[in-house]
Amino acid sequence: MNVESNRRDQLASTDRSPTAEDRSPTDTSKPSRRRRVTRRLLAVLLGLSPLICTEIVLRMAGWQPSAPRDPFIGFDHLEPLFVAAPGNSGVMVTNPLKTPEFFCFQSFPRAKPKGEFRIFCLGGSTVQGRPYGSETSLTAWLELSLQAGDERRDYRVVNCGGISYASYRLIPMMEEVLEYEPDLIIVCSGHNEFLEARTYEKLRNVSPVRVRLRRILRHVRAFQLAEQWFGDDEAGPAECLPGEVDALLDYRGGLAVYHRDDVWQSNVQRHYGWNLRSLAAHAKQASIPILFLLPVANLVDCPPFKSESSTDLTPEEARSFDSHWQASMEEGRSPGEQLKSIRAAVAIDPRHAGAQFRLAKAYQTLGRHAEAATCFLEARNQDICPLRMLDPMYELAEELLALESVPYLDLRTVIEAAEQGQLPGDRLMVDHVHPTVYGHQLIASKIHEKLVTIGWVGPPSADLERRRAKAFQQHLSSLGEPYFARGKAKLEGLRLWTQGRANKQRK
Template sequence: MQPACHPRSDPQVNTQRARHPLLFRGAAILLGLSLLVLLEIALRLCGVQPLPDSQDPYISFSSDATLFIKDPAGTSYQTAPERIDFFRPQAFPVKKPADTFRVFVLGGSTVQGRPYAVETSFTTWLKINLQAAEPERDMEVINCGGVSYASYRLVPILRETLQYQPDLFIVYTGHNEFLEERSYGNFKQSSPIYLTAQKSLRDLRIASLLQRILPDTQSKISAAPKTVLTADVNARLDFQKGLEGYHRDLDHRRDIVNHFKYNVRQMILLAKQADVPLVLVNPVSNLKNCPPFKCEFQNGLSQPQQDQLIACWKAANDCGWNEADRKMQLWKEAVRIDHQHADLLYSVGKTCESLQLYPEAKNWLTKAKEEDVCPLRILEPMHVSLLELAQEFHVPLVDIRSLIEQRTPDGIPGSEWLVDHVHPSIKGHQLIADTLYEKLVTLQLLPQPADWQSNRDQLRLAHLNSLPEEYFLRGALRSRRLEGWSRGRSQKIPPTSTQSFMQ
């Protein structure tokens, strides 16, 4: 007869007891995670939104100068004198009159109406549209378009204008992100997995709740060293040899694209936090009549490969249109050697356009824009960011790029609606204003009476007739100067430094 085992010495009993703590811990972890998931779902259902950051983790500014100051009488806000080099003078009452509809429009030189000015910007045509819809109301459309202003410079302006009792924000941005020199060194040292996880955590409503309870945590997170920019823009192309400073840098380009999305997200969250409607605009670029601003051969291309590419290029240019098939064959042979040379891609696109292969031409011309070493036109990933953010936060978006494509016979944006690489014609600004007005009607922010169009046309004509001939001559002169600027012909001496770093 076998002796009875003591319970403590029974291997089966010991194994079962060892399993129980593990099962208990696992169940506790699952329960905790389930509670967090339920809390996250409950917060989302209750309408809790992510909070905007109190500071930009990428850059800061050397001073906190405001865009608007009170006039000597203290009755109106006006554009600060030190900002007039970048903004056009604007004014509005400190005490907002009853039944006033106050709109702030933020962006760069397109918002300002360049190469002309505010008088023919879509902001002025929008004000006319609003007046035509409700003549009895006081309509204020305040133009906050800053020359060369990128999205990261618009966030402080939106934050400032929240105190001026806005009824609506409109944001048109994306073309100026590459104008100023800045570094993303701290973020380059972080792995993509870490940055993705950080973004995902920031979007959690639980994180928003904690940020409300512990507001000091954000300032600690934002205390890392970062690029410090001057109060106003120091665009590289404003100075001698500015174009020479642009080189292909895919990592830096990715960082700028990410920063753009971050800034637009910040503006959306700031407006939502204040319960002020915000409308995004998806900008348009000139694809068809704007060669790239700077080109470089693909990295790693040998000298023999460069010589072969140039030979194909020259042979393609020498081919007449009666040899169109041979011309395209040579272009495609050149592209097989280097698929990143923007001028080459543009030439292929223009050839397709001449052959009336419009969808193919649009594809090549878009590639040429994307490979431009000096990107003065919004990049495709930035278009995607605008559409994604509009969908994620249920923000209305006016897709001007798609609208211009639809209104252009060949579907390729060009000089039909644009006077240069990004700036719409006066007719283009009127189209933008009409589309914005229609969006506001859809959002039930404004009515559309039966006589709206006739009222609008009368007001438009009266406004155009009030502008002197010199206004249009100055616009034409400014357009020629802008062309020289974009091609790196500025003669200004650059400052010793346009940026510094927080220690």
């Protein structure tokens, strides 16, 4: 009986269908997982389909967002840069209210003559040609270079360089010059971003992740459309600045106002990025080509303007830093001994700009140029009074302009190439940010080359070099000694300004 029962159980066990527990996991799990993933992807695509369709329609229709209003700052009153010349002559001239304190005198016909290629160059004092004038700035040399390369067209380059003008002050200027039939806009900006006081109070609690996400989404047409319809309250109400520059260093003791404030510095840089996008958007909306110039600065022969010790040093670390700092300046010590002392100081406080600069000089004396270059750059980046564009700003500009497909020319590479790969110093820079006259000529020649490469101007004549050199020399000879003497006098005043020794007093 038991034998028969066992046999029936064995047969039943052999004949029954395998249960879920009997199946190997590989029998069903992969198809099942694929189906689940496919269903989820289809659900996501279905949910995104309105956004995708909107994006496709907007791009096919060629829709471009209008240039937005600056959400960070506004101005209480703005005078136009150009006004009609007296006598109703049809000529536009620089507004007398803006010269000579901020701008140099320029003039051009309101109606563009037939065959003229008109360029407006916007920026700060580098564009203007300080400490000299527009006669020896990159705009003058660019006009001469273009004319030497192509006599069939008339080239006019209008200098719109304003003293201490930061990127946010160029946006109203851009809106104005677009009315004057430009064929090209050139923008050079980045050194003056820290000159005026702004609080950016509404930005202090904004998450960096949100900032990064918005930067990415601003390249999506549907997001741009939504932002245009519903507004951007990211920054809250704008601060109101005076119509003309009110630089901190314009006042006696202005240097004392500067202290280390990483949050403020980050917000200034963020505003700078917004301004670059806005300038590019204005040009794109008007279908006008735009070229950005990333400015160059003197790193080798210009010490930081202000240094501060890190606030988190212990009393013992502060005493040790001071000891090494003083030892590095003792006379009679060998370069190697000086290097050892200043390197020990920097190890204690790497954010001390002056120590970084002294370390760079010590490396330079010993011929260790790569290490010197690193320290020169860090000295500039840690400057408490940043009158030179910082590395994060260069990186931001390169990233944004690449994303916007906007061409740019890095003036650092122009000057460094002339310095045989070394960082810029006094040979081609008259002070912390202004190139020499020859430096301006080099820059203008490279801009001409860039415009030809892009295809915005035609190939130059075969004897461009000879014709350009002749035009440059003739123009230079026409200026006379008083012109350069005035420039040298302005340079001395500029140096006092950077030291916080201006005479103006706040009311």
